Amino acid sequence: MTESPLSPVSLLSPVTDDDGAPFWEYAARGELRVQTCAACEEPRFPPRPCCPSCQSFDSEWRRVSGRGRIWSYVVPHPPLLPAYAALVPYNAVVVELAEHPRIRLVGNVVAAADAPLDSVDPARLRIGARVSVVFAEHADGVTVPRWVLERS
Template sequence: MLSPVTDTDGAPFWGYARQGELRVQACTPCGELRFPPRPCCPHCHSFESGWRRLCGHGRIWSYVVPHPPLLPDYAEQAPYNVVVVELVEAPRIRLVGNLVAEAGARLDSVPPERIRIGARVQVVFGADGLPQWVLERA
Protein backbone atom coordinates (compact mmCIF):
# COMPACT_ATOMS: atom_id res chain seq x y z
CA MET A 1 0.00 0.00 0.00
CA LEU A 2 0.94 3.63 -0.33
CA SER A 3 2.60 5.68 2.38
CA PRO A 4 2.36 9.46 2.75
CA VAL A 5 5.17 11.56 1.41
CA THR A 6 6.08 14.02 4.13
CA ASP A 7 7.80 17.37 3.99
CA THR A 8 8.95 19.64 6.81
CA ASP A 9 5.69 21.58 6.97
CA GLY A 10 3.42 18.52 6.75
CA ALA A 11 5.37 16.12 8.98
CA PRO A 12 3.46 17.08 12.16
CA PHE A 13 0.11 16.31 10.45
CA TRP A 14 1.27 12.76 9.71
CA GLY A 15 2.79 12.35 13.18
CA TYR A 16 -0.53 13.24 14.81
CA ALA A 17 -2.41 11.01 12.36
CA ARG A 18 -0.24 8.02 13.36
CA GLN A 19 -1.38 8.75 16.94
CA GLY A 20 -5.04 8.77 15.82
CA GLU A 21 -5.49 12.54 16.00
CA LEU A 22 -6.73 14.90 13.32
CA ARG A 23 -4.88 18.19 13.69
CA VAL A 24 -4.46 21.06 11.28
CA GLN A 25 -2.10 23.97 11.29
CA ALA A 26 -3.38 27.13 13.00
CA CYS A 27 -1.90 30.60 12.76
CA THR A 28 -0.89 31.77 16.24
CA PRO A 29 -1.67 35.50 15.80
CA CYS A 30 -4.95 35.33 13.82
CA GLY A 31 -6.15 31.78 14.60
CA GLU A 32 -6.84 30.93 10.95
CA LEU A 33 -6.83 27.19 10.28
CA ARG A 34 -5.01 26.05 7.15
CA PHE A 35 -4.38 22.94 5.13
CA PRO A 36 -2.19 21.93 3.48
CA PRO A 37 0.42 23.05 6.01
CA ARG A 38 2.78 25.81 4.95
CA PRO A 39 5.26 28.14 6.62
CA CYS A 40 3.32 31.41 6.25
CA CYS A 41 -0.31 32.30 7.01
CA PRO A 42 -2.05 33.38 3.79
CA HIS A 43 -4.29 35.76 5.79
CA CYS A 44 -1.99 37.72 8.13
CA HIS A 45 1.40 36.59 6.73
CA SER A 46 2.70 35.45 10.10
CA PHE A 47 5.24 32.64 10.33
CA GLU A 48 4.02 31.63 13.81
CA SER A 49 1.79 28.56 13.93
CA GLY A 50 0.71 25.59 16.01
CA TRP A 51 -1.44 22.50 15.53
CA ARG A 52 -5.09 22.48 16.58
CA ARG A 53 -6.91 19.22 17.28
CA LEU A 54 -10.25 18.93 15.47
CA CYS A 55 -13.25 16.73 16.23
CA GLY A 56 -12.93 15.02 12.83
CA HIS A 57 -16.54 15.48 11.74
CA GLY A 58 -17.27 16.49 8.19
CA ARG A 59 -19.47 16.10 5.14
CA ILE A 60 -18.69 14.47 1.83
CA TRP A 61 -18.11 17.36 -0.54
CA SER A 62 -17.26 15.24 -3.59
CA TYR A 63 -16.22 11.72 -4.51
CA VAL A 64 -15.10 9.49 -7.33
CA VAL A 65 -15.03 5.74 -7.93
CA PRO A 66 -12.21 5.19 -10.43
CA HIS A 67 -12.76 2.58 -13.14
CA PRO A 68 -10.25 1.08 -13.79
CA PRO A 69 -8.35 1.75 -10.58
CA LEU A 70 -5.97 4.68 -10.85
CA LEU A 71 -3.45 3.23 -8.41
CA PRO A 72 -2.00 -0.21 -9.20
CA ASP A 73 -1.39 -0.87 -5.48
CA TYR A 74 -5.16 -0.65 -4.95
CA ALA A 75 -6.29 -2.73 -7.97
CA GLU A 76 -7.29 -5.74 -5.86
CA GLN A 77 -9.72 -3.55 -3.88
CA ALA A 78 -11.45 -1.99 -6.90
CA PRO A 79 -13.88 -0.51 -7.23
CA TYR A 80 -12.81 1.75 -4.39
CA ASN A 81 -13.86 5.29 -3.58
CA VAL A 82 -11.96 8.49 -3.01
CA VAL A 83 -13.88 11.13 -1.07
CA VAL A 84 -13.25 14.82 -0.49
CA VAL A 85 -14.47 15.80 2.99
CA GLU A 86 -15.30 19.32 4.09
CA LEU A 87 -14.51 19.67 7.80
CA VAL A 88 -17.31 20.93 10.09
CA GLU A 89 -14.94 23.02 12.21
CA ALA A 90 -13.09 24.43 9.21
CA PRO A 91 -15.36 24.47 6.13
CA ARG A 92 -12.62 25.92 3.91
CA ILE A 93 -10.48 22.85 4.61
CA ARG A 94 -11.16 19.75 2.55
CA LEU A 95 -9.32 16.49 3.09
CA VAL A 96 -9.05 13.55 0.69
CA GLY A 97 -9.40 9.95 1.84
CA ASN A 98 -11.48 6.82 1.47
CA LEU A 99 -14.92 6.05 2.90
CA VAL A 100 -14.66 2.71 4.71
CA ALA A 101 -16.95 0.57 6.89
CA GLU A 102 -14.59 0.86 9.89
CA ALA A 103 -11.02 1.88 10.68
CA GLY A 104 -8.56 -0.18 8.67
CA ALA A 105 -11.24 -1.80 6.50
CA ARG A 106 -10.63 -2.51 2.83
CA LEU A 107 -11.17 0.39 0.45
CA ASP A 108 -14.08 -1.48 -1.17
CA SER A 109 -15.91 -2.02 2.15
CA VAL A 110 -18.56 0.62 1.35
CA PRO A 111 -20.55 -0.01 -1.84
CA PRO A 112 -20.41 3.00 -4.20
CA GLU A 113 -24.21 3.29 -4.21
CA ARG A 114 -24.13 4.18 -0.47
CA ILE A 115 -22.00 7.29 -1.02
CA ARG A 116 -23.86 10.61 -1.09
CA ILE A 117 -22.72 14.21 -1.40
CA GLY A 118 -23.45 15.87 1.95
CA ALA A 119 -23.34 12.63 3.95
CA ARG A 120 -21.99 13.15 7.46
CA VAL A 121 -18.72 11.38 8.17
CA GLN A 122 -16.21 10.95 10.99
CA VAL A 123 -12.46 10.51 10.62
CA VAL A 124 -10.86 7.21 11.64
CA PHE A 125 -7.28 6.10 11.23
CA GLY A 126 -5.96 2.86 9.80
CA ALA A 127 -2.92 1.07 11.21
CA ASP A 128 -0.76 2.98 8.69
CA GLY A 129 -1.94 6.33 10.10
CA LEU A 130 -3.80 7.33 6.95
CA PRO A 131 -7.00 9.26 7.66
CA GLN A 132 -10.10 7.43 6.46
CA TRP A 133 -13.77 8.27 6.86
CA VAL A 134 -16.80 6.37 8.15
CA LEU A 135 -20.45 7.32 7.84
CA GLU A 136 -21.85 8.81 11.04
CA ARG A 137 -24.69 6.95 12.67
CA ALA A 138 -27.96 8.82 12.30
Protein backbone atom coordinates in the same frame (compact mmCIF):
# COMPACT_ATOMS: atom_id res chain seq x y z
CA MET B 1 -17.73 -6.71 -0.57
CA THR B 2 -14.91 -9.19 -0.52
CA GLU B 3 -11.78 -9.08 1.56
CA SER B 4 -8.84 -8.06 -0.56
CA PRO B 5 -5.44 -9.74 -0.32
CA LEU B 6 -3.90 -6.26 -0.33
CA SER B 7 -3.33 -4.56 2.98
CA PRO B 8 -2.79 -0.84 3.44
CA VAL B 9 0.92 -1.64 3.07
CA SER B 10 0.51 -2.30 -0.63
CA LEU B 11 -1.12 1.07 -1.13
CA LEU B 12 0.25 4.57 -1.49
CA SER B 13 1.64 6.22 1.61
CA PRO B 14 2.02 9.96 2.09
CA VAL B 15 5.37 11.65 1.72
CA THR B 16 5.98 13.98 4.63
CA ASP B 17 7.78 17.31 4.61
CA ASP B 18 8.83 19.63 7.42
CA ASP B 19 5.62 21.66 7.30
CA GLY B 20 3.29 18.65 7.26
CA ALA B 21 5.23 16.34 9.60
CA PRO B 22 3.21 17.32 12.71
CA PHE B 23 -0.03 16.34 10.91
CA TRP B 24 1.28 12.78 10.53
CA GLU B 25 2.71 12.68 14.07
CA TYR B 26 -0.69 13.58 15.50
CA ALA B 27 -2.41 11.09 13.20
CA ALA B 28 -0.14 8.36 14.62
CA ARG B 29 -1.61 9.24 18.03
CA GLY B 30 -5.16 9.04 16.66
CA GLU B 31 -5.65 12.81 16.61
CA LEU B 32 -6.80 14.95 13.72
CA ARG B 33 -5.17 18.37 13.98
CA VAL B 34 -5.05 21.31 11.63
CA GLN B 35 -2.29 23.88 11.38
CA THR B 36 -3.62 27.23 12.59
CA CYS B 37 -2.04 30.68 12.48
CA ALA B 38 -1.06 31.73 16.00
CA ALA B 39 -1.47 35.40 15.05
CA CYS B 40 -4.86 35.57 13.27
CA GLU B 41 -6.17 32.07 14.19
CA GLU B 42 -6.95 31.20 10.56
CA PRO B 43 -6.79 27.42 9.98
CA ARG B 44 -4.84 26.28 6.94
CA PHE B 45 -4.42 23.08 5.00
CA PRO B 46 -2.20 21.97 3.47
CA PRO B 47 0.33 23.04 6.09
CA ARG B 48 2.79 25.71 5.07
CA PRO B 49 5.31 27.98 6.77
CA CYS B 50 3.50 31.31 6.26
CA CYS B 51 -0.12 32.27 6.87
CA PRO B 52 -1.77 33.30 3.60
CA SER B 53 -4.11 35.64 5.51
CA CYS B 54 -1.71 37.69 7.63
CA GLN B 55 1.75 36.45 6.53
CA SER B 56 2.72 35.41 10.07
CA PHE B 57 5.19 32.55 10.44
CA ASP B 58 3.77 31.58 13.85
CA SER B 59 1.52 28.53 13.90
CA GLU B 60 0.09 25.88 16.17
CA TRP B 61 -1.68 22.57 15.62
CA ARG B 62 -5.25 22.57 16.91
CA ARG B 63 -7.26 19.42 17.40
CA VAL B 64 -10.52 19.20 15.45
CA SER B 65 -13.51 16.95 16.03
CA GLY B 66 -12.81 14.64 13.09
CA ARG B 67 -16.36 15.09 11.86
CA GLY B 68 -17.22 16.35 8.42
CA ARG B 69 -19.20 15.90 5.24
CA ILE B 70 -18.34 14.37 1.90
CA TRP B 71 -17.67 17.36 -0.36
CA SER B 72 -16.80 15.27 -3.42
CA TYR B 73 -15.99 11.68 -4.30
CA VAL B 74 -15.05 9.40 -7.16
CA VAL B 75 -15.12 5.67 -7.77
CA PRO B 76 -12.29 5.08 -10.28
CA HIS B 77 -13.18 2.86 -13.26
CA PRO B 78 -10.71 1.38 -13.99
CA PRO B 79 -8.38 1.95 -11.04
CA LEU B 80 -5.57 4.33 -11.91
CA LEU B 81 -2.82 2.26 -10.28
CA PRO B 82 -2.31 -1.50 -10.72
CA ALA B 83 -1.99 -2.11 -6.95
CA TYR B 84 -5.59 -0.94 -6.54
CA ALA B 85 -7.12 -3.23 -9.21
CA ALA B 86 -8.04 -5.93 -6.68
CA LEU B 87 -9.90 -3.36 -4.58
CA VAL B 88 -12.44 -2.27 -7.18
CA PRO B 89 -14.87 -0.76 -6.47
CA TYR B 90 -13.21 1.59 -3.98
CA ASN B 91 -13.72 5.29 -3.40
CA ALA B 92 -11.65 8.41 -3.01
CA VAL B 93 -13.36 11.24 -1.15
CA VAL B 94 -12.80 14.87 -0.30
CA VAL B 95 -14.13 15.66 3.17
CA GLU B 96 -14.84 19.18 4.41
CA LEU B 97 -14.32 19.47 8.15
CA ALA B 98 -17.37 20.36 10.26
CA GLU B 99 -15.73 23.21 12.14
CA HIS B 100 -13.71 24.51 9.17
CA PRO B 101 -15.59 23.88 5.88
CA ARG B 102 -12.78 25.49 3.86
CA ILE B 103 -10.43 22.77 5.14
CA ARG B 104 -10.79 19.68 2.96
CA LEU B 105 -8.96 16.38 3.35
CA VAL B 106 -8.65 13.54 0.85
CA GLY B 107 -9.13 9.93 1.91
CA ASN B 108 -11.37 6.90 1.63
CA VAL B 109 -14.68 5.94 3.23
CA VAL B 110 -14.36 2.51 4.83
CA ALA B 111 -16.52 0.33 7.10
CA ALA B 112 -13.96 0.49 9.94
CA ALA B 113 -10.41 1.77 10.45
CA ASP B 114 -8.78 -1.50 9.44
CA ALA B 115 -11.31 -2.44 6.74
CA PRO B 116 -10.25 -2.76 3.09
CA LEU B 117 -10.87 0.13 0.72
CA ASP B 118 -13.70 -1.79 -0.96
CA SER B 119 -15.60 -2.29 2.32
CA VAL B 120 -18.28 0.34 1.57
CA ASP B 121 -20.65 -0.06 -1.34
CA PRO B 122 -20.20 3.05 -3.54
CA ALA B 123 -24.00 3.33 -3.80
CA ARG B 124 -24.02 4.40 -0.12
CA LEU B 125 -21.91 7.50 -0.81
CA ARG B 126 -23.59 10.87 -1.24
CA ILE B 127 -22.37 14.45 -1.43
CA GLY B 128 -23.08 15.91 2.01
CA ALA B 129 -23.06 12.55 3.82
CA ARG B 130 -21.71 12.90 7.36
CA VAL B 131 -18.48 11.13 8.16
CA SER B 132 -16.12 10.72 11.11
CA VAL B 133 -12.39 10.16 11.03
CA VAL B 134 -10.72 6.87 11.92
CA PHE B 135 -7.04 6.04 11.57
CA ALA B 136 -5.30 3.14 9.85
CA GLU B 137 -1.62 2.33 10.22
CA HIS B 138 0.25 1.27 7.11
CA ALA B 139 2.97 -1.35 7.57
CA ASP B 140 5.55 1.33 6.78
CA GLY B 141 4.52 2.95 10.08
CA VAL B 142 2.55 5.88 8.64
CA THR B 143 -0.94 6.33 10.07
CA VAL B 144 -3.49 7.80 7.67
CA PRO B 145 -6.91 9.28 8.31
CA ARG B 146 -9.83 7.43 6.76
CA TRP B 147 -13.54 8.08 7.09
CA VAL B 148 -16.59 6.11 8.23
CA LEU B 149 -20.17 7.06 7.45
CA GLU B 150 -22.16 8.39 10.41
CA ARG B 151 -25.67 7.14 10.94
CA SER B 152 -28.20 9.83 10.22
